[in-house]
Amino acid sequence: MDKTGHAATTAKRDAPAMTGSKTDLATPSAADLAPRLAAICGDAHVSVGSDIDPHYQRDWLGRADSHPAIVVRPGDTAAVAAVMALCAETRTAVIPFGGNSGLAGGTMAADGQDIVLLSLERMNRIREMNVPGRVMVAEAGCIIEHLHHAAEAQGLMFPLVFGAKGTAQIGGALSTNAGGLNVVRYGNARNLCLGLEVVTARGEVMDLLPALKKNNTGYDLINLMIGAEGTLGIITAASLSLVTPPPAYATAMVKVRDVPAALELMNFTQAESGGRIEAFELFGRLHYELCIRHLPHITPPFAEPADLAVMIEIAAGTDADATVGDDGSLPVTAQLEAILGTALEAGWISDAVVARSASQRANMWAMREDVLSAMVAHGKWVMNDISFQVADLPAAIADLDAAFAAVAPGVYGTAFGHMGDGNLHVCARPYDKDPADCPAEAAAIKQAVRDVVTRWRGSISAEHGIGTEKQADMKAMKDPAAYAMMTSIKAALDPDNILNPGKVLL
Ligand SMILES: Cc1cc2nc3c(=O)[nH]c(=O)nc-3n(C[C@H](O)[C@H](O)[C@H](O)COP(=O)(O)OP(=O)(O)OC[C@H]3O[C@@H](n4cnc5c(N)ncnc54)[C@H](O)[C@@H]3O)c2cc1C
Known part of the structure; x- marks a missing residue:
């Protein structure tokens, strides 16, 4: 499924230097290892030193301090197994390398170690x-x-x-x-x-x-x-x-009164549509305005910016719901309009635009999918990917707003993200400046996020992972028995710590 046909965003932003801890592996030199890897994968699929393409040495965030000694591209499972057996024998650290779009530093290689970057790119069948x-x-x-x-x-x-x-x-x-x-x-x-x-x-x-x-x-x-x-x-x-694709969708951008009203709307829509919400995405005013300002391909859904909006999509459940009626309307669209009519009467929403064409739907999806590009175009941010129990979102967002306002006047986006999953992508620019120019405030914002996550028993990483970015936070905030069990599992499955060392666990 491709909701908008938009290619992946490629904009970059700076990020702190990689800090993954080093292992004490005594590895052979890359010069010793490379011919043995080439014997497994073929000469064309092993690169060493200056032959390594730069895209293996930086991540999507533009960090250029990744230092793999060797890149190897096995073509099948047997070759991956042979590479791992060789790395186990020589106690060489291996970093699995996928599309390198991860946002937590998981593919970064620390300097001073003979690290093999194992790219899965040829295993694409x-x-x-x-x-x-x-x-x-x-x-x-x-x-x-x-x-x-x-x-x-x-x-x-x-x-x-x-x-x-x-x-x-x-x-x-x-x-x-x-x-x-x-x-x-x-x-x-x-x-x-x-x-x-x-x-x-x-x-x-x-x-x-x-x-x-x-x-x-x-x-x-x-x-x-x-x-x-x-x-x-x-x-x-x-x-x-795999699933059978819904025969049609109805999509709307809606101005909601506040976060509690958005929650009411979500539960009501879920009940009225028979659980067919496909997406329920929250936009605070900041993110809404960033899209309008920085994404030239976006047509603003509303004449006046929304203080708080949600993009709702529901799916048609049957072919009948997806069949255009004599009046030219789709039943699934009529269903969404009826839901929004009730929401208007209840005072949960003040305005709504329902997509009438594929291009209007694509415009709404592009707004959501390209938010990160809009943010990058504006400048640098303190970013957080956190989650709460869905019912706690209104109070947690209120807590975050209050905590941020106490740090510094500036630009904050707390109410933004995948509301249906309780996942917020919280971002901030104290005084609307680069966080590097106000490190004390940036640190205070990070701490405020930790405090609110702890208070509401949420998660410090909802969907981006731990990598090298959140190891200390996870260790501090995870249940100690759970953390100890994870450490034991790692030691049991990878006793020489050769698989992606310095990531996830401290
Ligand atoms: C514009 C943009 C939008 C994004 N939106 C979202 C979003 O909405 N939701 C979301 O969850 N994420 C999002 N991400 C984050 C990212 O796309 C995901 O984390 C993605 O799943 C990572 O896949 P990758 O192949 O790029 O992995 P990589 O970045 O290559 O690797 C990620 C981690 O997985 C390990 N790894 C990779 N392949 C393997 C393998 N075969 N076996 C074992 N370990 C492996 C790596 O060592 C690393 O630790 C977004 C990223 C960008 C750039």
Whole structure:
């Protein structure tokens, strides 16, 4: 599925230097290792030193201090296993490298270590398209958008969608348990994965690919690997759920009174539509205005900016709901209009624009998908990707607003994100300045976010992962018994700490 047809955003912003801790691995030199890797993967698929393409040495955020000694591009699972066996034997650190669109520094290589960057890019085949079973088996290096097209060609849909869909690979998306724009309906990457093939730190192939919907045979190793950010194994293939695409959508941009009213609207829409909300995305005034100001391809939905808006999309449940009536209207659109009419009477909303054409719908989706580009065009931000229980959002947002206002006058965007999932992308510019120019205020904002997340028992990382960005926060905020268990799991599965060392755990 491609809601707008827009390619992945490519704008960059500066970010702090990578700080992943170093391992004490005694590795052979790159010169010793490269010929052995070339014997496995072929000369053309091993690069060393100055031959390494720059795109392996920086991440999407533009950090240029990543220093892999070798880049290796195996072409199949057997080659990944052989590379891992060699790296286990030589105790060489390995960083799995997908589409490199991650926002938590997970693919960065610290200087001074002989690190092998293992890129999955050549493993981009769809091994099986099981239409009756609604399952596709894809290799880890498949780009998400290619999976959309492959499913569409069979009249089906692979629902995972987010701004970097043209760059991110399914292996990376599963390793970060990516969320995105329709988690409220289909769940995140984890919910769409029925099976996995994984190469372990020792170079064994663990085949858990059969797409069994029920399988209670001991510990759930598939879900252990999902979200592990390459620290427990290398995902080489996945069995992915496909769905029948809805026959039509109804989409609207709506001015809502406040966050509690948005919550009322969401629950009412879910009830009235039979649980067919596809997206429910919150826009505070800041993000709404940034889109209008910085995205020339956007047509403002409203004449006057919204203080608080939501983009709602519901799906038609039947072909009848998607069949244009004699009056030229779609029943699913009429259904959304009726919902919005009730919401207007209840005082939850003050205005709404319902998309009347594919291009109007695409305009609303482009506004949502390109928000990050609009922010980057404006300047640099203190960014946070946090989550709360959905019912706590109104109070948590109020707390964040109050805490930020106490730090400094400036530009803040607290009420923005995937409301249906309780996920806020909170951003701030104290005094509307680059946070680097006011470090005390920037630090105070970060601390305020931690405090509010702690108070409401939320999560400091909702969908972007931990990487090298949030290790200290996770350690401080996670239940201590849970953190200790994660450390034990890492030690058991990767005793020499060769898989993505210095990431996730401190
Ligand atoms: C414009 C933009 C919008 C975004 N929007 C969203 C969004 O809405 N929701 C969301 O969740 N994320 C979003 N992201 C973040 C990002 O796209 C996701 O984290 C993505 O899933 C990462 O996939 P990747 O292939 O690029 O992984 P990479 O960046 O290459 O890697 C991410 C991590 O996974 C590990 N890894 C990669 N491949 C494998 C593998 N095969 N096996 C084991 N470990 C592996 C890496 O070592 C690293 O730790 C966005 C990013 C951008 C740039």
